[in-house]
Amino acid sequence: MIRFVLGVIVGIVLFFFFFYFDGGTTVRKIGEGLSETGEKMESLVELIKKEKGDWKKGVKKTFSWEDKEIPKKTNR
Secondary structure, eight states: OHHHHHHHHHHHHHHHHHHHTTHHHHHHHHHHHHHHHHHHHHHHHHHHHHHHOOGGGGSOOOOOTTTSOOOOOOOO
16 A cells, blocks of 8 residues: 555656656657657668568468368278
């Protein structure tokens, strides 16, 4: 019970500091940075796909129980 109350108090204090130090601006800057990073990664993936070609051609089909016919038991 003490840990729960302490967690709530710490959460309220962090929430207060978030607004006091203008945390919204910080979150916006971090979001913009992540957006730019995501765009760079997308362009790298497209470049790799162009250079590599169709990479699924070399991948073997995985085994599936649905593909294999299981012989039925016969009573002799």
